[in-house]
Amino acid sequence: MQDSSSPRLANKPKRPLLPDVLxxxxxxxxxxxxxxxxxxxxxxxxxxxxxxxxxxxxxxxxxxxxxxxxxxxxxxxxxxxxxxxPMTLQDLNEIYVVRTPLEVIAASLATDNATDEDLAFLAKQVERLDAALHSEDADEFFEANMAYFDRVHGITGNHTLENILRTIEKQAMRYRYFAHSYSRQMQENSVACLRKILGHLKDRDVDAVRRATEEMMIEAHKMIAEILAQHPTLSGNVD
Known part of the structure; x- marks a missing residue:
């Protein structure tokens, strides 16, 4: 897995037959x-x-x-x-201008609301991330990352915030999947940051969770932008 490698799109899985699908x-x-x-x-x-x-x-x-x-x-x-x-730097920047403060709010609320079961689930996802990193399983890494954030959003106790984040996630997922798939450094940073945040969650340290979450989002934004710049074809400017 190389940071500078060209994107290698995954083989398409066999599609299910859906004659009556909505x-x-x-x-x-x-x-x-x-x-x-x-x-x-x-x-x-x-x-x-x-x-x-x-x-x-x-x-x-x-x-x-x-x-x-x-x-x-x-x-x-x-x-x-x-x-x-298309996937563009302007689009990425717009997403993270909105996503970053909302993720900070979500993490803060989750600090107060997380049960022992929630914390155990989050810890399990961090271990999944670490295992996927070492086995170089990008799809498993992405799934564990999504599961971690979905749980955090779900325990905020704020349905409006959860719904807004779900909408923003639709935009952000492609960038995150791309970065996690083609940058080991991005994966390593994600594991380290989420492990740190989890420690603060267990301590119920809201201020530390806020700071660590904001730092993680800012660093992720920066890294994705750098990776995106290496692949201008993702701008989708084709006829």
Missing amino acids: GLELAGLIEQSIIRLEFAPGAHLTELQICEEFDVSRSPVRDAFRKLESQGLVVRHKRRGIRVT
């Missing part, structure tokens, strides 16, 4: 393909392509495209149809 369910499947860069930034998505790949009719495809467009994962062009939203 647009929302289909949107979730396409979303995962976008997050994992199986549908590359800037890629042109057609109704026919999705119908054939997922074995569905056109109606749920149209519904799925509308849902993905509302999430900012695809963009609709008058003459070029539906395209996967």
